[in-house]
Amino acid sequence: MEKYTKYFFNNIRKKLDEWEAASTIAHEEVYRFIHSMAGSASILGLHKIGERARELMDQHTEKEERTWTIAEVKEELFDIIEYCYHYEEGISEVEVFPGKQSRAGEEPVVLIIDDDTTFLMYMKEELENIGWYVVPIANPEKAVMSYYDVRPDCAIIDIYMNGTNGFEVLDFFKKKLKQQFIPTVMVSVDNSKEIRMKSYQMGADDFIRKPFELDEFIVRVKRQMERKKQMDELVLIDELTHVYNRKYLNQAYAQVQSDWARNGDSYSVAVLDIDHFKKVNDQYGHLVGDMVLKQFATHLKSETRIQDIVFRFGGEEFVILFPTTSLKEAYTFVDTIRKSFAQYVFREGEGFSCTFSAGVAEISNPTKPFDTWLELADNALYEAKNSGRNNVKIDCKANIHTPQKIIKIAIVDDDPIIRTVMKDIVSKLPSEHHVQYDIQSFNDGVSFLQSDWHGESPCLVILDGVMPKMDGLEVLENLRKGDDSDRYKVLMLTSRKSERDISRSLQLGADDYMTKPFKLLELEARLGQMLKRMR
Known part of the structure; x- marks a missing residue:
């Protein structure tokens, strides 16, 4: 029976490959193929495939006058193709990925830098089992850029690595990112007093000797996170409103400068001021005034996106930094927030409402000081107040445009079943307003490398x-040889059980890897994390 089941799946692959090469497919051919699956699948014990094929047969007749495109065929047969994937890979459809199913890309992120790929593979598997997202880096030279991309909650650095001393990596992190507190933990088989003292002297937050007990390691890293x-809450969070204070503005702007240098995206800033706030304090008292400030901050946090950063600049004035957002988009966001906040009723006495005015400016050149853009937004705010308050004005000197950031997503796999399932998952991944995904499939590596599609x-x-x-x-090796290799994020998929191949992919600079068979929910979580870093 196993021989015939294998033949059944291979026949589906062969037919999909054949149809992908055709411009159109005759309806009669599609119908006969569904009819064949309906008969064969149930005999082989593939009951879900057989049932779905019979449902499709009931929806069509053999003599319909139409032709199909390959996209239409894949959409029509998607349930069957997905069933094929589950049956072949032996995956239960009810299984989920531990720690990932409800996290929406917000799990703790740990960056591990170590040229011992066996250690990386072991730690990645164990830590992701408890719900952390692990970014393994085997090449220390790549660690610096990954640190900016990943923005980890904790970095684990091995002291002895081929060609690079872990202390050099630590020194770079502490000097370049001294405004940010990201815990660093040094690990080493060398437990000498000299090494331990040097780790702490250079700013490491902990030192853990190899080999270590995993449960103790997890407790110590969790403590650092x-x-x-x-510390973020104590130093950078406004005590009353629980949004960032103005001390965090320079750090946030430094990240904007770093991202802009690599991506060239548009960024915007808004300054918001509650209208007639002094009257609230005078009429209801400062305790009620504080309540209004707290509710305003809560409203801003709930109405902005996860990547937007809200600050209390001082008094009743707030600032919002909008990463990868055009001036027109930022204006729309702020105006929507303005309208919804005006509807909120504060239940004091007979109840009252508040409004705010705002000014928005585009950060067109982040090499200039942040005060440059803050002043433009502030000028627009004063214009809004002079225009009667409760409105939003933009920097009048700006040219409104709505750039769209394109992220290419290439699926390179010789299996048409995998390509179809992958494309469906990727097409349904959430994206931001300013981001557009361009998805293409390739059935071999040569055609992908030779394609001009991935452009710049x-x-x-x-x-x-x-x-x-x-x-x-x-x-992967060809991609990493190019001058623009940083433009590519690579998720390796392999059915091989050999650790040597996974090790090699890490050494060549793969950003993440998964071993087949994998659960589709796990794949979705990994892709979401990687795209979040690219946005």
Whole structure:
């Protein structure tokens, strides 16, 4: 029976490959194929496939006058193709990825820098089992850029690595990112007093000797991440409103400058001021005034996106930094917030409402000081107040435009079933207003490398490890040889059980990897994390 089941799946692959090469497919051919699956699947015990094929047969007749495109066929047969994937890979449809299913990309992020790929693979598997997201880096030279991209909650750095001393990496982090508190933990087989003292002298937050007990390691790293959260709240969070205070503005702007240098995206800033706030204090007292400020901050946090940053600048004045957002988009966001806040009723006495005025400016050149853009937004705010308050004005000197950031997503796999399932998952991933995903499938590595499609845009490559013509590792190696290799984020997929292949992919600079069979929910979580870094 197993021989015939294998033949059944191979026949589906063969037919999908054949149809992908055709411009159109005759309806009669599609109907006969569904009819064939309906008969064969149930005999082989593939009951869900057989039932779905019979449902499709009931929706069509053999003599319909129409032709199909491959996209229409894949959409029509998607349930069957997905069933095929589940059956072949032996995955239960009710299984979920531990720690990922309800996190929406917000799990703690740990960056591990170590040239021992066996250690990286072990730590990645164990820590992701408890719900952390692990970014393994085998090449210390890549660690610096990854630190900016990933923005980890904690960094784990091995002291002895080929060609690079872990202390050099630590020194770079502490000097370049001294405004940010991101805990660093040094690990080493060398437990000498000299090494431990040097780690702490250079700013490491902890030192853990290899080998270590995993449960103790987790407790110590978790403690560092909790310290980071507490310190952020103590130093950078406004005590009354629980949004960032103005001390965090320079740090946030430094990140904007770093992102802009690499991506060239548009950024915007808004200054908001509650109208006639002094009257609230005079009429209801300062305790009620504080309540209004807290509710205003809560409203701003709830109505902005996860990447937007809200600050209390002072008194009743607030600032919102909008990453990768055009002036027109920022104006729309702020005006929507203005309208909804005006509807809120504060239940004091007979009840009252508040409004705010705002000014918005685009950060067109982040090499200039942040005060440059703050002043433009502030000028627009005064214009809003002079125009009767309760409105939003933009920097009148700006040219309104709505750039769209394109992120290419390439699916490189020789299996048409995998390509179809992957494309469906990727097409349903959430994106921001300013981001557009351009998705293409390739059935071998050669056609992907030779394609002009990926051009100069950022590109996420979902790359199968085993393919005809050119191995996935060869494709990865070619990508990393290019001058623009940082433009590519690579998720390696492999059905191989050999740790040597995973190790090689890490050494070549893969950004993440998954071993087949994988759960589709796990794939969705990984892709979401990687795209979040690219946005």
